[in-house]
Amino acid sequence: MPGPVILWLRQDLRLSDQAALVAAVKEGPVIPVYILDDAAPKQWTIGAAQRWWLHYSLKSLDEGLRQKSSRLILRRGDCAAELQRLAEETGSRRVHALSHYEPWWRNIERTVAQELDLQLHEGMLLLPPGCVRTSTGGLYQIYTPFARATMLHMPPPEPQPAPSRIDPPSEWPASDSLDDWDLRPTHPDWAAAFAKDWEPGEAGARRNVASFLDEVKDYDVARNLPSVEGTSRLSPYLHFGEVSPAYVWHRVSAAPGDATTFLKEVIWRDYAHTQIWALPAYGSQNARPDFNRIPWRDLREAKGDFVAWKKGRTGYPIVDAGMRQLWATGWMHNRVRMIAASFLIKHLLIDWRHGARWFWNTLVDANYANNSVNWQWVAGSGVDANLFSRIMAPLTQSPKFDAADYIRHWVPELAHLDDKVIHDPDSHDVRPPAYPSKLIGHREARERALAAYRQSRR
Incomplete structure (x- = not known):
């Protein structure tokens, strides 16, 4: 019987369309391992909300592996050192994994490859970074031509099914207990309501894809309406790799209606990863x-x-509704994310990096590439970004995108107000005592932001 090979899992916590798993199974017994490394990412150690999700995702993955005669080995510490230790314990020198593109993962992959036979496979994105290039061989910096070029390579290959069986090793190595990692908050349990909104794991991801298929036809309009929540809500599942972008692409493409707008959002994810691949420090x-x-x-x-x-x-009711939704659910509607981010940067004149750090800690889908590129897009500091001088007006955005019911849900102090005044109770003299007055007026904030920007241009 051949010796075991190691399957190194990170943000690819699925069994279907998992190229590293398929390759490992072909070679013989497989030891799947997840290593919680809080040191290597440094300031980008996985955030608190993500840790809640990770607990249940790993639990779900282990259950899926056990149905296939396998199990998940958990280790904590330096990834490279733990993989080396696991190799020594099991007599295995070969490691299969999907390529990751965050700077810390790329560093770890280089270190692992120096000691072990690391076999990297694709599957985290539609296309690997650097695959789509300009006519002169450079990387696209602007999203729109990047998207057009990516479309020429679509659709991606058909997703592969999960193996029917995963041969176990003759003896299993030691594993940590998931509960001992204390990934879930307890005192207080601020994530108590998360389970009402989310079902981490591969099965939950597929159910979420299936439920979105009937909404694809309305996505172009509904995605901008917070009260409707017409987005796919697939971002955390894609972030943790519980579903592959190829699977999402094929399922959504086959749904009734024009899926182009949504598919371009999946391409944006590739674009963001290309930027952090080219500029690893994009987050800071x-x-x-x-x-x-x-x-x-x-x-x-x-x-x-x-x-x-x-x-x-x-x-500002729409900003406050979004920030409260974030705290309660670990997620925020995408249109409101832009409004809330713009408010911090341009109304409050606070460096975008402080906001990005808060999102990193509180979002269940806090992906390094998406989070960094999106914040720099709003700030105007990104490779491809909105102009700093284009300052979102929350009091205009709120009625424009029909956010009244969204505000009523997340800001109960204002629930009794009608649609005409709920977006700006201050100016209609109907602000209840329990709700704060504006931190700063829109015109004053705009003038301050533009003055600061002019000063930076001198």
Whole structure:
């Protein structure tokens, strides 16, 4: 009987359309392992909301593996060292894994490859970063031509089914207990309501895809309406790799209606990963150097405003609704994410990196590539970004996208107000005492932001 091979799992927690697993199964017995490495990512250690999701995703994956005569080995510590230790314990030198593109994963992959026979496979994206290039051989910096070029390679290959059986090793190595990792909050259990909104794991991902198929035809319009929540809500499942982008592409493409707008959102995910592949520090450094000169407010002086933003107490109902939804569910409607991010950056003149860090800790779908590229797009500091001078007006955006019911749900102090006044109770003199006044007026905030931007351009 051949010796075992190691299947190294990270943000690819699925059994279907899992190229590394397919390759490992062909070679003989397989030892699937997940290693919780909190040191290597440094400031990008997995956030609190993601940890809640990870617990249930790993639990679901282990159950799926056991149905196929296997199990999940859990280890904690330095990834490269733990893989080396596991290889010594089991006599295996061969490791199969899917390629990851976050800077810390790329560093770890290089270290592992120096000691073990690391076989990397694709499957995290529609196409590997660098696969789509301009006519001169460079990387696309602007999303629209990147999307057009990517479309020429679509559809992706048909997703592969999960193996019917995964041969186990003759002896299983030691494993940590998932409960001992304490990934779920307890004192207090601020994630108590998460389970009402989410079902982590591969089965939950597929059910979410299936439920979205009837909504694809309305996605182009409904995705911008917070009260409807016409988005797919697939982002955390894609982030944790519980479903492959190829599977999503094929299922959604076959749904009734024109799926082009949604499919371009899947391509945006590839675009974001291409940017962090080319610029690994995208999460902490402005892609445009002139933004280094913007005189952001010192967070010590702006702490009260920053706390009010995090708690959903800014006096701008749509911003507050989004921030409260984030805290309660680990997720926020995409249109509202842009509004809330723009408010922090341009109304409060707080560096986008502080907001990105908060999202990283509170979003269940806090993907390094998407989170970094999206925040820099809103700030205007990204490779392809919105102009800083284009400042979102929350009081205009809210009625434009019919957010009244969304506000009523997440800001109960305003639930009794009608559609005409709920978007801006202050200006209609109907603000209840329990709801805060605006931190700053829109016109005042706009003038301050533009003045700061002009100063950075001198």
